[in-house]
Amino acid sequence: MTTTPTLDGAPHRSRVWWAVSGVLLVIAGGCITVGLHGHRHPLAGPVAQRPAPTVAKKPPVTIPPVAVVAYSVPTSLRIPAIALSVPLSTLGLNLDGTVQVPTGDQVPGWFRLGPSPGQVGSSVILGHVDSYRGPGVFFNLRTLTPGDQVQVSLTDGAVATFAVTNVAMYTKTQFPADQVYASHGDSSLQLVTCGGTFDTQTGHYLSNIVVYSTFVSATAATTAPASAGPSGTTATTA
Secondary structure (H helix, E strand, C coil): CCCCCCCCCCCCCHHHHHHHHHHHHHHCCCCCECCCCCCCECECCCCCCCCCCCCCCCCCCCCCCCCCCCCCCEEEEEEHHHCEEEECEEECECCCCCECCCCCCCCCEEECCCCCCCCCEEEEEECCCEECCEECCCCCHHHCCCCCEEEEEECCCCEEEEEEEEEEEEEHHHCCHHHHHCCCCCEEEEEEEEEEEEECCCCEEEEEEEEEEEEEEECCCCCCCCCCCCCCCCCCCC
8 A cells, every 4th residue: 555544634524435445455354463472463464355254244223313423532432231441542544554453452442534433434443352461452342242332432521322233253354344444324333353263373363353333322512522523623632
């Protein structure tokens, strides 16, 4: 990839997706993991022609559409079903066009080239499954079931709530980049980590776990938005 999209542009506008669509097809094949030997591996590597996923595709959303929240950088993530409550970092792209991954195994990161949680489009949060030290922040992500709530607190004081619709596992060559990262006209949140078999020779997990969730509701913002978002003004990073 010779061109890397800027990180402070209009992340949820269609023109950004045209610019980064090629990048997403490349980054999706990798695995987020610190690894049992302490190695980190970014979402990188070429992706072959994608056959059908090894699990059922994301089912139709049955929750009635609701209004989305204003653009605001997410600051923390809460998933009551797995007793998870953690702060969030922000992630962009590396110089080689691969997706950045969290620097630590206990703090997940929001991919800031997508919409903020609650806006129209697919917001994505990535986190490690484990490390040589033990379970990572998303170790129990695979145990979530449809209906479980995912709550994201935003810089402006709003809290966006999502409901899990599906939990899927894909091998690297079957990772559906457009399904996870691209906008499909609704407001969704995808949580991504590693899973499946761990290859001790390469230090990679062979699959990705994706938790799909759809926007349900949001509390009102308590302050003026700290980041004006993709309209052209500078966005604040967490």
